Amino acid sequence: MDVDQENVSATLTVAAPAAKVFAVLADPTTHCAIDGTGWVQRAVDRAPLTEAGQVFRMGMYHPGHPNGNYQVANQVQVIDPPRAISWLTGEEKDDGHLEFGGWFWRYDLAPLGPSETEVTLTYDWSAVPQSIREYLQFPPFGPEHLSHSLHHLAELVSGT
Template identity: 80%
Template sequence: MHTVDQENVSATLTVVVPAERVFAVLANPTTHPAIDGTGWVQEPVDRATLTEVGQIFRMDMYHPDAQDGDYQVANKVHVLDPPRAIGWLTGYAPKGDGHLEFGGWFWRYDLVPFGPSETEVTLTYDWSAVPQSIREYIWFPPFGPEHLTNSLHHLADLAAPTSQGL
């Protein structure tokens, strides 16, 4: 199930996996290419587990509409409440000097444990803080809402106890 609001889109899926395990998969940047429902996330540049608000982790990306297709994003953790919530702002270094700028959109996962072995996971992509200057050249959301549902199914597969993902 997914919903699209004026400024965000979300999807929810109940998985037969404890919340701690789902959170551990989300806090591991090396799993993000496999979770991604768009196929844009390629490889993590920063592979350290996400452990604190303000932590930066970069990802190599690919999108056919980007200049040369390949680009890199710098994500900044802005929500970290194990095992209930994790989220990050997506930014970039436009001048290549290490100074990061954030466009006003973020990803957030909310986990609600249902007993010891089930978790309701809601993935939200929110662009409510994106300034008009960016909206003039990026359409929001830049993907269909089915990509969030795809991501949740990928996450469920990775977090499943039989998975070799962890």
Template identity: 85%
Template sequence: MHTVDQENVSATLTVAAPAARVFAVLADPTTHAAIDGTGWVQEAVDRAPLTEVGQIFRMHMYHPNHPDGDYQVANQIHALDPPRNIGWLTGQEKDDGHLEFGGWLWRYDLAPLGPSETEVTLTYDWSAVPQSIREYIQFPPFGPEHLTNSLHHLAELAAPTS
């Protein structure tokens, strides 16, 4: 199930894993390429676990419509409450080392449904994107099914191994 509001899109899925396990997968940048439903996320540059608001983690990306094809994003944690939620703003590092964010963010909200099930809601929010960026990027830049795909990938990664 997914919903599209004016400025954000979200999807919800029940995952057969405890919230702490799901959160651990999300807090590990090396899993993000496997979670990604778009195929744009390639590999984590910063591989340390995500542990605090303000933390920066970079990812190698690829998009056929990007001027360079291969590029890098710098994400900054803006929400972190284990095992309830985790979210980040996506931006890029300028030549002078300054980080610039586009105004869109990703957020996962986890609600335990018992010891071995978690309801996970993934939200992509672009309400803070300035008009200058909206003139050349269409939001959302993917269909809502990408969020659902990501949640299914997350469910597979978090599933208990037997």
């Protein structure tokens, strides 16, 4: 686990080819099973992630959220199969306008051979404005979250 002032990352070697790992990450319906916090509840948009700018929404739950249940809108920033995928997380306003808080998730995949992939998961909040930092703590989860997520991903791609 590597923690910087503005981001946190974790790396794990996964017993699966990079293309298989990438396919799981590009499928929003798997994100609930991958999530290490238990906050991700379901994929609202179920289409595979295929291009930068694509938006996918997730149903969430957090006991500290004013509504408990809420929805996030994610916008794909990087999609480079089978090497990298990332998205900004934000919300959709009542008028349909998307608003992002300045944090993003990124997975970098490095093939280690035909059946192993080194996966690095990074959560970066370097672009979060001070106005948001006044009421949200970053990162909003413990450091074990990224490791748990990578282990969940490893279990999912290996079928165990």
